[in-house]
Amino acid sequence: MTSAQHFPESATLCLEGHLIDSLTLAKVIDTIQQLGGDYHLNHLSIGSRKNQLSSVILTLFAPDSEKLSKILEAITPYGAKALSVQDAILTAAQKNPPTPILPFSLPSHVRVNGEWIPVQSEGMEFVLAVNPQAKTAQLKTLKEVQPGEHLVEGFQGIQWTTPELQGTPPCKI
């Protein structure tokens, strides 16, 4: 059984701030679980220095809409904001594609026979390309993007599980 099977209600949230040193992320996660919900961490970026902010995207699951509202109310003071209530923002790809909107961590070096070899990863950042007419969406590398394609900007309107897919595990990145 998965979180989505137990908990049909969900919302995608973002948090940005001093999440680690201040134990804010721990507090949010504990609050979700204490109030009977569950979560899946979709994206985590930890500031590499103490004066850099960290950010998190997580999907919150709850057994019913009332519990979902209660949990949202409880974690809002910690800076959690719901993301998935509006349509995604689409922009047309230009000849020079914009900064990637889904930056995945890629390895920079690989060690072979005691030597670190740099990984050629230019153009391997991912973006989300959407065809609204065909109702299809595809993760692409920047190299694969064609001019005029619709790219998703930011995290608004993105969910890591969809209502139609309830009952399947949240995707693992």
Place this chain on the structure above:
Amino acid sequence: MQDLTRQDFTRFPCPVGITPISSLNGTPQVLMCPPTYFTVEYAINPWMSTDQPCDVELAKRQWEDLYRAITEKAGAEVHLLDPVPGLPDLVFTANAAFVHQNTAVIAHYKYSERQGEEPYAEAWFRNQGFRTITLPEAIYFEGAGDALIWQDRVFAGYRTRTDITSHNLLTTETGLPVLSLELINPKFYHIDVCICPLTNGYFIYYPDAFDDYGKAVIEANIPSEKRIPVTAEEAAQFACNTVNINETVLFNQGSERLADALRTRGFQVLQVNLSEFIKSGGSAKCLTLRVG
């Protein structure tokens, strides 16, 4: 005074030709506001009651005692913010802004009763040569009442008055790391009534103003030999609301155990009766703001 309308995330650069206070000689610089219009005419914290008005004449004498202690005994230079009729809490200058070097992040108060103070604070800092930053309408932040620097980091309170999202702005505008602490006790509604960073890394605090997460953050950052916890009784006497200037500390009368603890650590302890301001939920530190 013109154009005092608050704008969202406005950053005013330093005016040309003004020497910022932060660039003055090594004398500590403090901002205070005379209690000309101070009274308790509304209740926005558990200490305030309109049924228990303060003695305004006694309050003026107490403020003058504090002023004299700061200038004559602690050796600081005090700048005065002009009092404004109808803004009784302008006297609590600690809330006006968070100041770091030449940057002042101006307060945006949660309660409308105090929002009228914001443009006066912004104008003062701008006229003194500070780069000033104001917050968006939807984000509340109550200045050095909720953000205090200890060593190289900021301990910042949230929930009762200040929104946690304002802490991100403190970091982006000052470069300082921030530790966000939830304030769980309505009586200790600002972080400057439950912690006080001191010279040489000492740190007065009232542990029960924080939840287990907050206590863990404090214990992880402040070495045990530097932490000076106060009792519930001392906290209620505003022992944490302490002014610290070099090796001198000033706080409300009472809290003799704390006074002894500070003397044994090399501090000169000065105590001033601030009973009338406590009726408004403030004490020594609330009446001052370190600006240089």
